[in-house]
Amino acid sequence: MTNQNERLQKVIAQSGITSRRKAEQLIIDGKVRVNGQVVTELGTKVSRDDEVEVNGVPLEKEPHVYYMLYKPRGVISSLKDDKNRKVVIDLMEEVTERVFPIGRLDYDTSGILLLTNDGEFANLLMHPKHEVDKVYVAKIKGIPDKKELGRLRKGIKADNDMLKAANYTILSTDKKKNTMVLELTLHEGKNRHIRRMMEQLGYPVMKLKREKYGMLTLDGLQPGDYRPLTPKEIKQIRNQASKIVKE
Known part of the structure; x- marks a missing residue:
């Protein structure tokens, strides 16, 4: 969340738990509370000081983070695996935020994988109309x-x-x-x-x-390495995806 009031569905999507469209349905279904009160109107705006709960679980108010991982082969692009295979989050032990992958790479495919806790950013990059190379x-x-x-x-x-x-x-x-x-x-x-x-x-x-x-490369990273994206990189890739979606 930011210090300004934002639409409730946007705040939920930014938390990373679901897409904005599904967040809207959760609001309509009465699954969302703001400061203890059920809210069903999609136009509702909230501030950072408001307590938002989805299905009884409070949204975490952690800052947005953005990482690039050089995923090795033999690692699952997920947060957990029912076969107990290694997953990408196992490679990022020093990351304390609850991040999730943007899209996925197959088990036997290596290379760039982006992870974040910003649901809106993730949804933008995964938009079916975007054409980020x-x-x-x-x-x-x-x-x-x-x-x-x-x-x-x-x-x-x-x-x-x-x-x-x-x-x-x-x-x-x-x-x-x-x-x-x-x-x-x-x-x-x-x-x-x-x-x-x-x-x-x-x-x-x-x-x-x-x-x-996009413009991101694996320069300086070895398989299993990761680093935070710079503010400039975040802005560039966000602008690239936003421009293409609008067109």
Whole structure:
């Protein structure tokens, strides 16, 4: 929360517990209390001094934080795992705030993962209309020709999804090992997006890494390392996503 009055649903979303749309439904359903009183009007505004409860649980008034993690392979992009596998929060022992991942990277995929406790920021970056570039490097089995690679931009049907890359670049080809390394730029990230896309083409992914998220890179980080985003980085990526959504 800020020192100014803000709409109740926005405050709930910023806490990271749910999206703004779901927060609105919680208010309508009478699941939200302000200073002990049930509130069902969506126009209600609250200040930082107000006590807000959702389903009987008080919202924490901790400051917003933003981190970038170099997720290694073999780690789950979640806060807990029912199979007791290592999760990303296990790598961030010194972070005291209740952060959560923005989106996810597959278990076998490494690279940039953003974490925050700012629900509105997370929802902005995950908005289906945003086009913040996410750049991956994939090592694939086999050597597709130009025509096959052209299908990446046009889109490839997999189950009920249309999977596509905004752009691609061939980084290297190894004819002896029958492998190719591609740089792929995505504007959205469906479940196992690149792996499913390449499988449909008949060239399975052997190794995958997300190297850029907007203007953010992994410079200076090793697998398992993390750092807070700078105020400038937060502003830049927020502005980039906001501009695209509005357009």
